[in-house]
Amino acid sequence: MIYTSYRFFKIVVLFLLVSVVANAQVQQEIPPPYHIKTVSFRKNNENVYPYFRKGESFQLTFDDLYGNEANYYYSITHCNYNWTPSSQLTINDYISGFDNQRIQIYENSFNTLQIYSHYTLTIPNQFTRLLLSGNYILKILDEDREVVFTRRFIVYEELVSVPLQIKRARGMDEINEKHNLDFSIKSSTINFQMPLQNVKVALFQNGRFDNAIYNVKPQYTIGNDLIYRYDKETQFWAGNEYLFFDNKDVRNAVNNVLRITAGEVYNNILYVNEARANVPYTYFPDINGKFLVNNINLNVTNVAVEADYAWIFFSLSAPAYYSKKDIYVCGMFNNYAKTEENRMEYNEKTATYEKAIMIKQGFTNYMYIPSDKNGVLDEKNAPDGNFFQTENDYTILVYYRENNDRYDRVIGIGSANSENIIN
Structure with missing residues (x-):
């Protein structure tokens, strides 16, 4: 009887532990x-x-x-x-x-x-x-x-202000390739309890979660202001301006579309993109990874359901170094997902990476992202390089949990654009 009760007790405890572990899994x-x-x-x-x-x-x-x-x-x-x-x-x-x-x-x-x-x-x-x-x-x-x-x-919520300034990197090895986020957290209504433990921040570049920066503590405080002026911990690889194609007229080869072929849906073959890492930075406007669904047909009144899909054929001419890496076509249009659907394949005959993805017509920003076989990003060796002149959107979100709180509140947001970068 005692043994049976003990077994039951162990089963209950194991079930509770499994439940706790399941609930603690990162979503x-x-x-x-x-x-x-x-x-x-x-x-x-x-x-x-x-x-x-x-x-x-x-x-x-x-x-x-x-x-x-x-x-x-x-x-x-x-x-x-x-x-x-x-x-x-x-x-x-x-x-x-x-x-x-x-x-x-x-x-x-x-x-x-x-x-x-x-x-x-x-x-x-x-x-x-x-x-x-x-x-x-x-x-x-x-x-x-x-x-x-x-x-x-x-x-x-908007309970604190987050002044943010984008600066060039401090290290001479990275000064031309990275952006550093210099910011503070200011509040006249909240007296922060144990800010080193209770205040957290998340740093984002162009709305991406895959390269977000977490777990940066305040460097020091001035009164009730929290100051973050790090040289390394708050840096992003600057990247390059996004590439784009415009197929709002899905049957016309314009705006980086080389040619159109017919099929069950239209095939839009893009010009081959040359890797830009070893050429000088060239500015051209982008929309920082976003996309716009559009169809310019005169009879269209609702693009949400009247814009068509097309096969978009991407080609990237890049050094042989990348044959050891996985390269993905990414942007907001696919949430920067590193999946087989977005992974490029190397064509030895043409020495290019190629991929066809079905995308809704309009104006679409995209970029090429390398990663290793474990899915770890290799932004340092991005095919299109990293240039401090690149224009990016940066966002900081501030989290706060007082000692007796049961959840992490988001109490403020700060944003800036690297177009206004300073040394």
Whole structure:
């Protein structure tokens, strides 16, 4: 009897430990399958970085190339600063209403070669309103409540100011290749408790999560101001201006499109991109990785469902060094996902890297990102190089958890552009 009770006790303890470990897992973004395209957060009819002021309205939109009006559902989980679920919160703490609802707004494509269903989820909506600031993971589920894909987003409050200045790197080896973020956190309403432990920051370049910087502590304080003036810890590789193609007229070869061929959908073959790492920096405007869906046909009234898809053929001429690396075509259009769908293949006959990706027509920024076989980025050796003159958007989000709080609040945001870089 005692032995049986002991076994039961061990099983219960093991179950609780497994539950704790599962809840503590970092919530990574799960890329969508092939038939889900053009996933984007939107605000005021524009594609935007995934940071939203508490209480403001935004949308998540995506296309399903099956075009069969499938039922999709959504769930939302609040996360800690390190993207583990906020285990001390219940769903009622951060959601007014409930999630696990069907996405009710969808339309079918019209007058396109590639059929698709276009879905729009608006937050807040009649079922769901977010109550707290912080990190969130949004899961899109199918009819069987299996996860189709996930996306991170961040809700912030404006309780502190975050003055930010972009500077050139301090080290002579990196002065021409990196951007350094010099910033502070100022508040007249919050007296920070134990700021070295309770205040955290996250630094972002062009809305990317894959190269974000975390776990930087305040260097020192002046009164209640927290000062961050590091030489190394807050630096990003500057990269180069994004490449682009413009196929808002999907049947015309213009704006970096070399030629068009016909198929089930149009094939847009781009000019070969020459690696720019060893040539002088050349400025040309970009939109920092974003994309704009567009169709200039005179009869189009709603590009969300009247823009077509095309196969985009990318080619990169780069040194043989990269044959030992994986190179991906990335941008906001695919959330910088390092997946097989976006990984380039080396053509020994032409000595170029090649990839065809189906993308919705319009104006699209993209870049080439190398990584090792373990998925670790190699931005230092990016095919297009790193130049301090590159114009990038930078964002800093400030997290704060007082000693008795149960979750990490996001209490402020700061942003700047490296166009105004100083020495």
